[in-house]
Amino acid sequence: MPTPTGDRVGDRVGDRAGDKTGAKPRLAAAEVALSVFDHGQAADVALETVCANMEASKDRSLVRRLVHGLMRDWPMVNAHLKTLLHTPLKPKDRLSFFILAVALSELRDGREPDHAVVHCAVEATRLAKAEHLSKLVNAILRRFLREREALEAKWLGRPVMEWGYPQWLIDALAHDWPDEWVDLLAAGNASPPLTLRVNRRHWSREQALDALSKSGMVDRPLPGLADAVMCETRAAIRDVPEFMDGGWSVQDAGAQWAIDWLELSSGQRVLDACAGPGGKAAHCLERADIDLVAVESEPDRLAQVGAGLERLSLSAELICGDATAPDQWWDGQAFDRILIDAPCSATGVIRRHPDIRWLRQPQDIDALVTTQALLLNRLWPLLKPGGILVYVTCSVLARENHQQVQRFLENHSDAKVLDPPSQDESSQGTVPGRAVSVGWQVLPGQNDWDGFYYAALGRLPSA
Ligand SMILES: C[S@@+](CC[C@H](N)C(=O)[O-])C[C@H]1O[C@@H](n2cnc3c(N)ncnc32)[C@H](O)[C@@H]1O
Structure with missing residues (x-):
């Protein structure tokens, strides 16, 4: 124990x-x-x-x-x-x-x-x-x-x-967050919590919490998130009861909230365009009986998606491909929902990966912004009228987040920004972060979440 x-x-x-x-x-x-x-x-x-x-x-x-x-x-x-x-x-x-x-x-x-x-x-x-x-x-x-x-x-x-931190990153954070940049630097140096996602196809959150406390672990459910549990005991993940049998996954609260933005319901056809290593793909499948297509450009990371789904007894169509070139893999059937969990600077998760600050270079941000724009522009036509595309990053940089989505909206008159997911009365106000000019930004460390950006775009019916 x-x-x-x-x-x-x-x-x-x-x-x-x-x-x-x-x-x-x-x-x-x-x-x-x-x-x-x-x-x-x-x-x-x-x-x-x-x-x-x-x-x-x-x-x-x-x-x-x-x-x-x-x-x-x-x-x-x-x-x-x-x-x-x-x-x-x-x-x-x-x-x-x-x-x-x-x-x-x-x-x-x-x-x-x-x-x-x-x-x-x-x-x-x-x-x-x-x-x-x-x-x-x-x-x-x-x-x-x-x-x-x-x-x-x-x-x-x-x-x-x-x-x-390197000077260029301090400058970028101070530019985008003039009042918060010192807090952001401190958050990146803090130790992150162990946050778990209950697989509610396997058991209820109450049963899962009960099993944790019986095995001597201290934990608490996270208000505002239906599947999240913060584990306050330092444990090796294989010691968490029923982990190997698919009862849990390790996933930060900020990553878990992304799925609420998709408003999933059974029978939908859903595209997860940047799927590796598969955390959000699995979460989508745990939530609703959907038909999921998971695309990932890196073969090793696609293999991780497959292994993760197998552990959780879930399945999806897995495609190794470039999501910015759908003509190479798309079968022509439109999607009800598209998730773009875009490759990004990962400046919202530095506390989990402190090496990011040294491995990322300023020119990487330009390349990432270009790829993100391509993903948005090339995948938008795959969405059904009335469907929802959710754009997510684990970045805190404006260029990758609200500025990126703002530019997309300027060029797509058939897109409208949707409100954040509604919360029940008991969890009102427990989701951290704030509305930015388009979408929602959670900064790292707020309520002990990782830093994430979210925007939901609805496709208007064609005129
Ligand atoms: C932020 S991660 C996605 C995390 C994943 N959704 C999850 O929850 O586990 C971004 C992923 O996009 C992949 N990627 C980057 N460019 C891509 C492209 N052009 N097409 C498909 N996948 C891409 C990266 O290899 C990486 O695995």
């Missing part, structure tokens, strides 16, 4: 047979950091590879925590390393560089005793077969501990250092 509290210090530093030092998770975290910063790989993908042979789930969680911490600390840690290393390390010693970076971030975090962190880093350097650098690693970390205050004071008051 999972415990509601965290691990003991000894557990986290590493006291398991074979790794008395806690060096392995530190080395693993450095390997992931190297993949992110030197090879542009997403941290989740690198974590999966690096942690594949780690048996203990607490080790995997520790690696994830160290990596996420470093993503938030990167500008400061990088600046410290520039000061502390008189000569930069050679390219072949990049792994040791990242062992140092992980250790500096862990020292700044302060959760473990300083001496334990230094010891782990030295042992990790040996484990990485860089014995010749172990004395240097020890000396650098000890100097940091001696000079920490002066080193940190040098950078005080600089948002890039204080919040750990």
